[in-house]
Amino acid sequence: xxxxxxxxxxxxxxxxxTWFSQALTQHDTFxxxxxxxxxxxxxxxxxDAYRAQIVDVRDEMSDMYSLVLKPQTGLLDRxxxxxxxxxxxxxxxxxxxxxxxxxxxxxxxxAYYEKTGLIELSIRIQQKGRITPWIRQQLTxxxxxxxxxxxxxxxLPESLLQxxxxxxxxxxxxxxxxxxxxxxxxxxxxxxxxxxxxxxIHLLYYSRDAQQVLFQQEFExxxxxxxxxxxxxxxxESDGFICSDHLQAYCSDxxxxxAFICGPSPMIQQARKVxxxxxxxxxxxxxxxxxxxxxxxxxxxxxxxxFQASDKxxxxxxxxTNTLLEQAEQQGLSPVSGCxxxxxxxxICKKKSGVxxxxxxxxxxxxxxxxxQLCISVAQGDVVLDL
Amino acid sequence: MTTHLAENRPDAETLKAFENDLNNIREETMAKVGEKxxxxxxxxxxxxxxxxxxxxxxxxxxxFNPLFWIAGIxxxxxxxxxxxxxxxxxxxxxxxxWMNDPxxxxxxxDWDIWGDGGSWKRYHNHEHHTYTNIIGKDRxxxxxxxxxxxxxxxxxxxxxxxxxxxxxxxxxQFGIAYHEVAGERIFAGKRKEKSSLxxxxxxxxxxxxxxxxxQAFKEYIFFPLLAALISWPMFFAVxxxxxxxxxxxxxxxxxxxxxxxxxxxxxxxDEKECENETRGQWYYRQILGxxxxxxxxxxxxLTGHLSCQIEHHLYPDVxxxxxxxxxxxxxxxxxxxxxxxxxxxxVQQYWTVIKRVAKYSWPTEEEQKVAVS
Numbered sequence: 085x086x087x088x089x090x091x092x093x094x095x096x097x098x099x100x101x102t103w104f105s106q107a108l109t110q111h112d113t114f115x116x117x118x119x120x121x122x123x124x125x126x127x128x129x130x131x132d133a134y135r136a137q138i139v140d141v142r143d144e145m146s147d148m149y150s151l152v153l154k155p156q157t158g159l160l161d162r163x164x165x166x167x168x169x170x171x172x173x174x175x176x177x178x179x180x181x182x183x184x185x186x187x188x189x190x191x192x193x194x195a196y197y198e199k200t201g202l203i204e205l206s207i208r209i210q211q212k213g214r215i216t217p218w219i220r221q222q223l224t225x226x227x228x229x230x231x232x233x234x235x236x237x238x239x240l241p242e243s244l245l246q247x248x249x250x251x252x253x254x255x256x257x258x259x260x261x262x263x264x265x266x267x268x269x270x271x272x273x274x275x276x277x278x279x280x281x282x283x284x285i286h287l288l289y290y291s292r293d294a295q296q297v298l299f300q301q302e303f304e305x306x307x308x309x310x311x312x313x314x315x316x317x318x319x320x321e322s323d324g325f326i327c328s329d330h331l332q333a334y335c336s337d338x339x340x341x342x343a344f345i346c347g348p349s350p351m352i353q354q355a356r357k358v359x360x361x362x363x364x365x366x367x368x369x370x371x372x373x374x375x376x377x378x379x380x381x382x383x384x385x386x387x388x389x390x391f392q393a394s395d396k397x398x399x400x401x402x403x404x405t406n407t408l409l410e411q412a413e414q415q416g417l418s419p420v421s422g423c424x425x426x427x428x429x430x431x432i433c434k435k436k437s438g439v440x441x442x443x444x445x446x447x448x449x450x451x452x453x454x455x456x457q458l459c460i461s462v463a464q465g466d467v468v469l470d471l
Numbered sequence: 472m473t474t475h476l477a478e479n480r481p482d483a484e485t486l487k488a489f490e491n492d493l494n495n496i497r498e499e500t501m502a503k504v505g506e507k508x509x510x511x512x513x514x515x516x517x518x519x520x521x522x523x524x525x526x527x528x529x530x531x532x533x534x535f536n537p538l539f540w541i542a543g544i545x546x547x548x549x550x551x552x553x554x555x556x557x558x559x560x561x562x563x564x565x566x567x568x569w570m571n572d573p574x575x576x577x578x579x580x581d582w583d584i585w586g587d588g589g590s591w592k593r594y595h596n597h598e599h600h601t602y603t604n605i606i607g608k609d610r611x612x613x614x615x616x617x618x619x620x621x622x623x624x625x626x627x628x629x630x631x632x633x634x635x636x637x638x639x640x641x642x643x644q645f646g647i648a649y650h651e652v653a654g655e656r657i658f659a660g661k662r663k664e665k666s667s668l669x670x671x672x673x674x675x676x677x678x679x680x681x682x683x684x685x686q687a688f689k690e691y692i693f694f695p696l697l698a699a700l701i702s703w704p705m706f707f708a709v710x711x712x713x714x715x716x717x718x719x720x721x722x723x724x725x726x727x728x729x730x731x732x733x734x735x736x737x738x739x740x741d742e743k744e745c746e747n748e749t750r751g752q753w754y755y756r757q758i759l760g761x762x763x764x765x766x767x768x769x770x771x772x773l774t775g776h777l778s779c780q781i782e783h784h785l786y787p788d789v790x791x792x793x794x795x796x797x798x799x800x801x802x803x804x805x806x807x808x809x810x811x812x813x814x815x816x817x818v819q820q821y822w823t824v825i826k827r828v829a830k831y832s833w834p835t836e837e838e839q840k841v842a843v844s
Binding site for chain 2: 430
């Protein structure tokens, strides 16, 4: 039997099962129908995410803490899938009855997870944020949260993890953007201990000031333990932001390396610009935006609305008040819509990220992923829609 | 008789103040919406799902003692009533969308009734809630079957509309399913020149039949067959139990809904007068076109808080269990501006519905004269 008939047979079986479940429960899956009852036994159990228990909350710095999570492995829990060093997860918490999602890089390594069953998230407290300070206050040891599976392409090259490799890396971290690199370097370190291959990695680590450097001791230890790992600690206050001088001074063979950049978006843009000017090929630069979307809504003069599923985008000016529905229609998309005044709820669409203003309730939305009514939502800055 | 809004409506200034007062009630309530509401709806869903399962088991246990069979019918009817009214209707109005829950939201939810949730939302949330009681626009007005106002010309078939009403209520789930896809248009070819529907007739037909097939499979084939494994006559016992539970639910929902818009004093409107309404004018029309009835907390829950039809029409996306408290405030606001507020006991209101169905079974005096001459 060929693979394609197999796949179509599985598809048919799946369709049949979905039909059966819809017929009996009006839900696509039986577990969806029984979820509220299952939750009586297993709090936080949900069909679309995994359960994890908070094992420890550790303050790293005055505005930074780490959550140690244990993905649950009970009889009714789906097993949380493996992850790669550098990937992120969505952390879902319920605040005032409302499920809120935030993305965080996993700051510990897959090797550590294999050994202990634990993962760590290192989170910066956004001063005006709705969620990050709240999590620190509310989540106590033992409480349960939901997490997604790990996602993202910002991962160590396969070749580096499998055996001797000639691939050289340049890692550039800004502030809390260090977290995915912690995962990567811990992973490299654990393989190094197993006595494998030589490596050549250089990390440029920019922090806000020299007093507070997240994971400094740990990184110094890693540097000692791993031959071939070099770390330059830079202080943006005295050294300034990344520039070509820094590259030449600290890592003069940068042009031979594959670059990975993670940090706040201005820093990423700066680093990409510098590398481009130094004629580093685009396909050798990987980057990951980090931290919550900008909180100062007033400052964003214009934003890009990305209609992800149809791969279209539109620039929206701040002083124009076109709704997302109108913008989608301008782009030739025809989302289902109805009353166009926010009553009928037909134009609901998943917003993946960004802030929108609701013209009916006069409220700003959350930054994370949630469902919105297109006909009464106006983009504030960059918005990504699943449309 | 259609109410002439222009003549009866308070002046613009009063309506503006009235609008502000009503907006304030909404804002005060929405500020309270949070964890309690999430817990509340989840609790109700748990009660409904438990009573669904227990009901189906009890029907089969009727094999041992018929009292179980009766309990099964009651539980199953309760499950369907809760699912359709307090849970499904309200979730599909978007009242719980703020929870951001993958299953408790208006986009995903579908209810335990023949009518397909998607089609219902398309038609009911849009047409009925925007054009409430506008003759010719709000197809819910008499469901195209009953003459409940003298704006509709009398026809001889109206003489028998009590029978029509009895049949409509008994098979209400079919009536709703057919009605919400505008069955007479998509099946009988009564085409409107300009279709306002965002999806094709074929898609509508498909969802109409797909949902009914699923429901019929569940109630008339699957569960009866499962019971037949014990002993074959149980097939008919369970089938009958399911049908009776549906019948109870049908009459209940039909009666609640009729009390919401078809009571004696519920007004009807003319399309032209409702163009370019302000929010205050819209509020005013919603209040005139709806009616409430009173009862205990559990009674309100069984009606899905459509017992507070007025508040539901003013605030369709506020979690419904707040309506009872809001009703007190809305009533005060109406008294302040001398705007009629239609409420009474369920029995009183239902009696006026019956009177209305009876009254319009016959032509008006003028029509009679015309007919004679």
